[in-house]
Amino acid sequence: MRDQQDHEWLEALFDLHATSVRAYAVRRVGPDSADDVVAEAFAVAWRRRRDVPEPALPWLLRTARHVILHERRSLARHLNLRDAVAHSLTDTATPGADQSSLALAESVLAQLPALDAEILRLTAWEGLTPAEIAVVLDLRDSAARPRLMRARQRAQRLLDEPAAPRLAPVVHTQGEPS
Template structure:
């Protein structure tokens, strides 16, 4: 049953991951509000959240919430990778401070960045990546392979 206990468990299991998703993609001051919006959507649409793919569903919803948020605020160039705080000891956030990583990621398309970040930083498997992207598992594997190749080609020598 999708009651308050279900939502409390969803919150405990996934709120931090969703928050970090936004922290890596949006101005830090917006991450909490955006996370709350995703969680509120999960509560309102709890019947639509697949039991076997809760986190991918939340990431997909987060992508929509972030896109809507970006349309409401001052436009950010697509090539801009947000600065990330490095004071919390998260090596994934610290990687954004690396000039080579920022340069290579900025050279990629938004879709390639999304695929790489969901896989490498959010830890999504091929099946979960396919769920978030709304494509087949084979399509997700192929997209990840192409994105990795483009990243390697864009990496500064």
């Protein structure tokens, strides 16, 4: 009887949150690896089903984050990749966002410290509250709100800078007027 209830619990959990966990994963590792992240996150939920809190989504996103971080560490160890960090943004755009907005967002996020960028993604893309962000990132509840505020301030300062420094420099070769 308990086994049947556990299976029903997992099915309900998956039906309720798989789309959100996949969207989280796609934005971080791309669509090709996202399904593996989702599968592993729900496998962990199954193994730790007695420990999964309500609401479950922040816990699942934290688990997906840990899966992604573990995969990144494994790639770095086994393949000695120069860049073992997954994409901060992928072709999967947020609804209604145009390419220039995405390019600007990518530019700003790339210039921020990793934790600031992740906090902003969790707020903007996943729609999480500071308390939920604290769960995902293993922060104290009291730390999430000020970190979010500082991340927003840093991003705003980058947005307020003149656009020219973010553009690629023009290289003049011999024979061109300077």
